[in-house]
Ligand code: PEP
């Protein structure tokens with residue numbers, strides 16, 4: 001089969017260095033095989049059939065198969081393998097030994113031995129019967145190939161079921177194999193399966209027909225696979241499998257690991273059996289790595305000591321190995337640093353930051369919900385925050401299961417290994433706190449039935465899991481699993497750091513972190529965030545020693561009483577800010593003033609009300625009445641954010657003072673601090689004017705008292721649709737605007753962020769929403785409001801700083817939107833900072 005004999009037909013193309021073979025017309029395998037031919041690898045003769053040809057075959061238009069067969073060596077056995085656009089899309093399995101018949105069997109016997117020749121024939125009859133003639137597999141599988149009558153019995157069974165003798169003509173055999181593979185690809189099941197894996201509806205299948213190197217016979221013969229890296233770690237190590245006297249991927253299936261010296265106690269290694277072949281394979285693999293610019297797995301056959309390379313595929317790899325492979329390829333100069341950065345899927349990075357369920361581990365799924373915070377953890381079920389703390393005190397990992405979490409659960413969440421809630425969506429309390437703490441979390445697991453009184457959960461099959469039973473929360477996939485599957489640890493190694501450094505060099509948008517506590521801020525620094533983009537100060541008030549003065553402040557009858565309670569809180573807040581400023585060492589820190597409705601700080605159960613009555617020296621009935629009076633029908637749309645700042649201004653005054661005093665203190669012994677103060681839930685310019693006047697007054701007072709100067713930057717959180725529309729007006733009074741896309745999404749859709757989890761899965765499944773809009777920014781609706789806001793703000797005040805601090809700040813698609821809208825930075829949970837750094841770098845490359 002030389003070039004001259006073959007050139008013209010682009011659809012049935014012998015693979016030569018110059019043949020018109022492309023991945024888009026013939027599939028990835030065909031293209032890769034051509035690359036191997038160009039590298040002069042010892043490849044058996046191979047012909048590629050294009051997508052069009054295979055589609056034609058399925059429709060009954062068979063090309064000239066006799067001519068195709070004639071192109072190979074006379075009497076050669078052939079194999080056919082699929083070549084689609086992406087190996088992940090699946091496809092029919094390979095069929096080997098086409099051309100085997102009575103005559104070939106007799107002809108091969110002297111060389112291979114009678115038994116081996118018959119075994120080859122038997123294997124072909126079996127696979128042809130099942131996969132091509134579609135006969136009953138029970139009649140053809142599990143026969144003992146060494147039995148002298150096995151072949152005759154299989155041929156008889158074939159004739160019996162197919163009502164015709166087994167075809168002897170290689171042309172007929174090959175035609176039927178091609179027809180069955182082409183039709184299998186076009187079948188409905190196969191189509192739906194590959195579409196679920198991301199294949200386009202019209203994805204084509206190419207086929208490659210290859211002359212077989214047998215792997216059987218005299219001298220050292222066999223088959224195997226080899227690669228130069230460990231697929232789990234990506235570290236350089238020759239790994240693979242080899243099995244003497246075998247064909248195809250048998251070596252893999254039979255699990256023999258005898259590649260090189262000292263590796264396998266069960267028998268001699270390939271290195272001992274065929275040292276030259278082993279050397280050749282290593283050389284070929286190294287060459288492929290360099291020329292194909294990728295770590296490749298070689299599928300090979302050895303015939304009488306000589307190497308044949310049948311195929312080369314990208315080494316299948318874990319997320320961790322993928323990253324190390326990319327970095328090593330760049331360090332060796334095989335690819336550029338930019339290409340290494342581009343090769344890593346940002347989401348894969350988030351896998352590296354957390355413990356995960358081991359990729360191959362069995363998963364006993366008992367339910368699903370929103371994958372709210374990545375990573376996986378196993379532990380005993382507990383139903384209250386107090387039990388979670390008790391469990392932690394016993395050093396026993398636990399899973400905190402709640403209907404939804406509230407600020408009162410914070411300590412329990414800290415103590416738990418993971419959190420599971422019945423309700424909630426991507427921006428519900430449990431989700432936001434879970435991501436902040438790096439705690440695996442699944443929310444809105446609405447298909448599991450939660451019985452909080454009986455202290456059990458029940459899955460759809462009626463299986464009951466009680467308090468104390470061990471389950472696993474997989475916050476990466478959103479699955480809840482029974483028991484504790486094997487895990488892989490987080491992998492923040494040198495390769496990770498190197499790749500992140502390269503990403504930062506390419507990036508053109510800043511990445512900050514949402515950090516509320518010193519621990520968050522430290523995590524943010526560890527992940528190289530460029531500042532804090534959102535510090536939600538209310539989280540600081542849930543500490544046990546602060547809750548009582550906080551409640552006293554809420555219950556105060558007069559401004560004077562309120563001042564008294566706030567005076568207790570002031571030094572604590574100042575201490576918080578000093579610590580944050582010190583950890584961030586002069587980087588920007590954006591502090592959002594108090595945001596939530598006050599009643600979130602009040603107890604809701606009897607015991608809590610009694611405790612509060614005791615602490616305040618009031619009657620329980622009075623406390624209960626006061627708590628009830630503060631209730632609101634729609635607290636998220638009620639008295640919160642800047643509305644509190646205007647109606648109960650003492651809180652913001654206290655916070656502003658704490659910030660300014662901390663600024664002076666932290667600037668004394670470190671880099672000068674310029675704090676950023678942000679007002680939440682603004683919808684009108686006048687709100688900003690009123691609050692700004694008071695904050696300026698506090699700043700002036702602190703300057704005078706301390707006799708020292710400082711500056712600060714004031715900003716507004718744009719999280720109501722009206723603030724977007726009036727951004728031009730608002731911008732004139734502030735240094736920066738930060739889009740709070742959690743509330744903005746909630747308000748644009750009129751969709752409660754805490755209840756969305758109940759129906760989000762159904763909405764996405766029905767295609768109402770293409771994605772959960774609390775997870776991926778809705779470009780069309782919410783995005784339009786953001787664009788309008790950004791444009792009006794810029795027009796009114798050209799130098800204004802713009803950013804996003806909703807949870808979308810850590811989502812790659814949303815980062816692309818923000819960058820295109822000209823934002824200066826995005827801010828996201830500390831554990832998402834590396835994902836954001838990589839995603840942003842890829843946008844700039
Ligand atoms: C927002 O609304 O987008 C936001 C960041 O604030 P929070 O989640 O605290 O409401």
Ligand code: MG
Nearest residue numbers: 719740742743
């Ligand atoms: Mg908000």
